[in-house]
Amino acid sequence: MRKLGVLALAAVLLAGCSSAGSTDPGQPSADTLRVFAGSELADLQPVLDEAAKATGVRVKFTFTGTLEGADALAKGSVDGKYDAVWFSSNRYPAGIPEANKRLGNQAKIMRSPVVLGLSAPVAQRLGWDKKAPTWGDIAVAAGKKEFSYGMTDPSASNSGFSALVGVASALAGAGAAVDAKQVEAVTPQLTQFFSAQQMSAGSSGWLSDAFQRRASGQDPGQKVDGLVNYESVLLSLNASGKLPQPLTLIYPTDGVVTADYPLTLLNGASDTARAAHQKLSDYLRTPDAQRKIMTTTQRRPAVPGVQLGQQFASHDLVELPFPATQQAVDALLSAYFSKIRRPSRTLYLLDTSGSMRDGRIEALRSALTGLTGADSSLVGRYRQFRSREEVTMLPFSTQPGTPATFTVPAQYPQPELAKIKDYVSGLTANGGTAIYDTLQHGYQVLEPLVAKDPDRFNSIVLMTDGQNESGSDLAAFKAAFGSLPPAMRQIPVFTVLFGEGSGDELGQVAALTGGKVFDARNVQLASVFQEIRGYQ
Secondary structure, eight states, X not given: OOOOOOOXXXXXXXXXXXXXXXXXXXXXXXXXXXXXXXXXGGGGHHHHHHHHHHHSOEEEEEEEOHHHHHHHHHHTTTTTTOSEEEOSOSHHHHTSHHHHTTEEEEEEOEEEEEEEEEEHHHHHHHTTTTSOOOHHXXXXXXXXXXXXXXXXXXXXXXXXXXXXXXXXXXXXXXXXXXXXXHHHHHHHHHHHHHTTEEEEESOHHHHHHHHHHHHTTSSOSOOOSEEEEEHXXXXXXXXXXXXXXXXXXXXXXXXXXXXOOEEEEETTOOHHHHHHHHHHHHHHTSHHHHHHHHHHHOOEESSTTOOOOTTOOOOOOOBOOOOSSHHHHHHHHHHIIIIISOOEEEEEEEEOSGGGTXXXXXXXXHHHHIIIIIOOSHHHHHHXXXXXXXEEEEEESSSBXXXXXXXXXXXXXXXXXXXXXXXXXXXXXXXXXXHHHHHHHHHHHHHHHHHHXXXXXXXXXEEESSOOOSSOOHHHHHHHHTTSOHHHHTSOEEEEEOTTOOHHHHHHHHHHHTOEEEEOSSSOHHHHHHHHGGGO
């Protein structure tokens, strides 16, 4: 198959959490601070450009997700490679001893609480534009399906993680950090709250964009009434003018969890990096820089005395306690995935054509095996196939193969996970590449499954290492897509670019279906499959 040149799709391919920045932070430099950071900090670039002019310190970002960042700190893979980390919060890594010991001096740069944004008519109907509810009130309304919302995966993005912690802490009502026992006690109320979640994502930015595209009719996905996200993201959405109706921000009276964005020096950083960190932190905490951050990113100042902008309707917020131990956090995340959130249904369309022989088919087997629990890392534990999840594998080459469906039980999932592992180990490579015949067949496979059990998060993952060689083409798929039943058109297709796969065509499939392109050409396929889990 002919190989493609460098594609002009970087913004699309790399808009997620795990690899949006340079993967090579380079060598230490007196004028460069190498920073391992959350992807939402990309919007800070105009402020950092001014900071570089004023201080001579340039920031070189490598972006990551919440769990990935904590895992990298704990494993020591940041040592000597980065000078600082900059996450929306240090609360999670600080709860892991091996990660916490690498965190040095920190300077809080800005603040943004995680709140609920609802379209104005829905907020008015619920009366929340006049009187702010508690999280308990919101959970009751969610359980009655009086509104729907989107939220990021709490194992992939800090906004979702903070929302989960905030709701759990508020519902527990103990006035102290929620513990594992309290998590169990409030699970029924949490299940109510999350029953109204209709969208998931691995990044706050992608979730915001997808919400806007659905609200304006650009995407075929099901429209939702609002988002649980950073206040800054919701304010930015309103300021963009792209929403048919503005969002009303709801600040629950029993409190919120606020991101405080600490720019944190690593304990192993050089004296040169320490000086650069101090210089940059001092500049970013000046009143002028704080005001610039407010107007540029819609985040609140971290420095007392800087007046809040008029866009911040609620000034005095109650801060909810954060779990004090890793055990409490693990209990909360485990309950979320195994009991609380709506279960997933995923159809994997897997290229097993001849070009996948040798290393490529082995990479595919390894990536899928990791999702059965073989990957015991911090990230792997929360990205594996989950209790109650329905997984269908559909291999293809010259034509679609025979689908195999597995349902992971809520209790004793290991035997079913072992069946998936055995199935994956039997994948072999041979024949041509019928991408669009397989994609159309995939909808036929999904339709009766969705009709039988519609209350799931549905998604399709299309992985191919080549260009379409057999059967129908992209034009035929586009023509057929419009005639699919509405429930099928609302299923996003997450395409995985691998080997010589056509980035242009896979990008068009993702855009048409409301999905996303993931680039696995220069990173491990296993990490990409894990990243996709945040969107399922």
